[in-house]
Amino acid sequence: MTTTTTEEKRGVEHFNPLDQQHIVEKVKCYDKVNRIEDVPHVEAAWEWFSGLGKPKLWVAPMVDQSELAFRMLCKTYGADAAYTPMLHARLFNETPAYREEHFLTCPEEDRPLLAQFCANDPDILLAAARHVEPYVDGVDINLGCPQRIAKKGRYGAYLMDDIPLIESLVRNLAENLSVPVTVKIRRFPDIRDTIEYAARLEKAGASLVAVHGRLREEKRSIASMACWETIAAVKKSLHVPVLANGNLRNMFDVQHCLELTGADGVMSAESLLEDPAMFSPKRLLPGGEYMPSEGPHLLLEYCDWAEKFPPPYRMVRGHSFAMLGSWLSEFIDMREELRTSVRDIPALREFTGRLIQKIEATGRDHPIPAVSQRRLKAMEAEAAKEAAIQAQEEEEKALAALDWSDA
DSSP: OOOOOHHHHTOGGGOOGGGGTTHHHHGGGOOOSSOGGGOTTHHHHHHHHHHTTOOOEEEOOOTTTSOHHHHHHHHHTTOOEEEOOOEEHHHHHHOHHHHHHHOOOOTTTSOSEEEEEEOSOHHHHHHHHHHHGGGOSEEEEEEOOOSHHHHHHTOGGGGTTOHHHHHHHHHHHHHHOSSOEEEEEEOOSSHHHHHHHHHHHHHHTOSEEEEEOSOTTOOOGGGSOOOHHHHHHHHHHOSSOEEEESSOOSHHHHHHHHHHHOOSEEEESHHHHHOTTTTOGGGGSTTOSOOGGGHHHHHHHHHHHHHHSOOOHHHHHHHHHHHHHHHHTTOHHHHHHHHHTOOSHHHHHHHHHHHHHHHHHHTOSSOOOSSOHHHHHHHHHHHHHHHHHHHHHHHHHHHHHHHHHHO
16 A cells, blocks of 8 residues: 655645646556446446536535535636535434524526535445435445544444445436436545445446545644646546546646546645635636735635525635634634634624625735744634534434424
């Protein structure tokens, strides 16, 4: 088994796509793993993908972050397709209130759309998928979540230790749904292990495979670089469409990734949270690159969509910190105000207006942090940890309520 390289450990902030030119040559040695007769759904998979318009630019599935309002904002700026937030299959199937809170769509505007579930039971997953089947273009299985909540619940990337179970999840959906089943995976340390893993899921019935080029152990994207070589090797080895995920900070990275991996599309998560206009063609024009001064104005546009398609306010708060984050490192007092005092969209609009006035008064288009980078990262890590613990506690409480009602 190979190990993570020193270059990968340096982190995505040091990533240079031009250093990846060797990928095209290195993956020439790979060929299709499955025989075409062992993947009888491949023609239907490509017909489906083509029918969607062969979408290249995808909003990735993000817990409490890729909700309808945010998807619509991203599509305004060039996103071709999107995933729902990750949905817990058992809670979704058995709790109407959970379904109402976590799944909202508008059929004509919010397409193409994949609904993503986490699960470890084929029958529960199928039952959950039945609820969304009429409203989406496909059902995705989350096999990439590396967070503590996934380990505790035995789903996401922690199913990589039980590939036969994953195959049964895929096969059960593929055989019983009227829409395709797709998967989002992470890589193993060894490229050939990842290829075999992806090929087994393709054979089980997956019509699209999205590959996050990081290991299960690499939880924070800023701390490690995704391996595009693995993604390119998977693309060479499968018959069905493949999406690439990782190291996509801007549209120039997107172009390089598509060119070097041969992937049929890309998905972005964290970079889109900061810049929902990342997929806009203007980002490739001279002077069109993202500037932090755009963040507050993008947040106001998000508020427009959030008023039209209201999400729980915790989701709005998360987007607020993502789009305003760089300026909150300078205006620390406003960071605390946003965290503790701003509790609805009208208040958020007023807060953002005041922040814009303070930014304009600086005469700068970028912030000057009032705290050290180390302190800022520590604050962000602590906030992320608190959010993860809260999410785990809420999930455990909801599942415990179901267990009690079944007793």
